[in-house]
Amino acid sequence: MFMARNPQQQKLADIIAIRRVRDRIDREYDRPLNVGELARGAYMSAGHLSREFKRIYGEPPYSYLMTRRIERAKTLLRRGDLSVTEVCFAVGSASLGTFSTRFSELVGVSPSVYQQGHGGEAAGLPPCVTRQVSRPVRNQEAKGSATP
Template structure:
């Protein structure tokens, strides 16, 4: 890879660093580097050791970690703030990059220390009315 290619790749990488929260696609980044999408993806991976998408997600997750540590935003708000549109894929990427172990269901466990604040505790009522308005009582619960 020649020096000119590296300079153009750096421009695209710098754009990812600046605009990580915006919608970015390979074609747009390739235009920034004055390359075809395929050549750009291969060259980016060769130069930086990861795909453009992988690099973008790493930047987003790094920023998300900082926002979650601050503690004033919910997980969903952080997800949107860093440019992710799916909470599920954000959680999966977060778990993959941060190294949070997966639950036995195969789905990622939320990083409790960072995400705990966003979950509200809900008290379960002992009695709940059905549609007729009559309260149901758990078995063995005396009136």
């Protein structure tokens, strides 16, 4: 027999499910992922997943996925041993154009420009600090944090 959960129990269950979705995105960023598939894995609708993910983490699941991909792309581009196209596909993007556009939006320069000289921002920093320093920032966030 099915027992209904009280609202607090349901909210906690949703938080746990959303955390698992985030962990899956972190692990599988380089694979083809979409909100419908992530929602099925969490046993909820795509709309509910998107709303709850944004409520908990401040951005929709697709934006979070793209941020992870761009973070990894920045690391690969700083290494310099792969072309921009190879990096694009290594991080799970299916389209070089979409990847380049999104990269430019989040980082402020194109992937090729970043690779040629903007990759030194984290030089000499320990890996635990590099991720924080090199995390992509959306243009809206950057504009909102600028001081006059």
